[in-house]
Amino acid sequence: MSLDYKVVEKGQPGVAGGGTKKIYAQIVNGKEATIDELVDDIEKFSALSEADIRGVIIALENEIQKKLAQGRIVRLEKLDSLYPAISSKGEEEAEKVTSASIRKVGVNYRAGSRILKTMQEAGFNKI
Template sequence: MAINYKPLERVNPQDTAAPRKYYAAVKTNGSVDFETLAALISEQCTVTETDCLAVLNVLEQNIVRELGQGRIVRLGKLGNFQVSLSSEGFATAEEVNAASITNARILFRPAKKLRNLLKNLSYQKAS
């Protein structure tokens, strides 16, 4: 597999006065949605496209619900999703409260097969 990349000019966030530099960035090659994934899956097994789409939609709903409950969602050989928080720092545990939370985000930790994908990629400059 080969990933196309393009040079992208960026500012150094730690020194905005420094000269801009060019860095390699992925040149995306479109996207894939639930409907397309459902069609692809249905071509590879005996489940219909409609059934695949229904399962993917319910999977999305359940991931959202479980993350909202503070659970780690483990998707087997795909990887794990987890909510992560950033907050201000305090000298004592008693000082930490909900108002001290500055950001929340969802982390994805890929499983071994996805991590290994990155080791086997080749790269080519996009024209």
């Protein structure tokens, strides 16, 4: 298992004309892995049926949504952590900061130790 990467030239952000350009490695993303594919793969080494696996995935998604909407961190042990995040415009005084100041709502993701270890051990293939 290895990660494909390509070579790209990038300029300096915020500098007119790109400033000094440098060469970087950039991951080449492959085909997406769908829920159907994940379910099929899990079913091969599990005693669970396809319906059971899909049910667990849907229930997990629903519970993650509820917990994030409560402002909670969802820690899936060695898999990852998900936590709510917001971005807001700056105000001159604390009293002026309201929900109207919030520009963007999102979810941050932190990979767990097993995922990070797998990524570090995957190796690389220049294309």
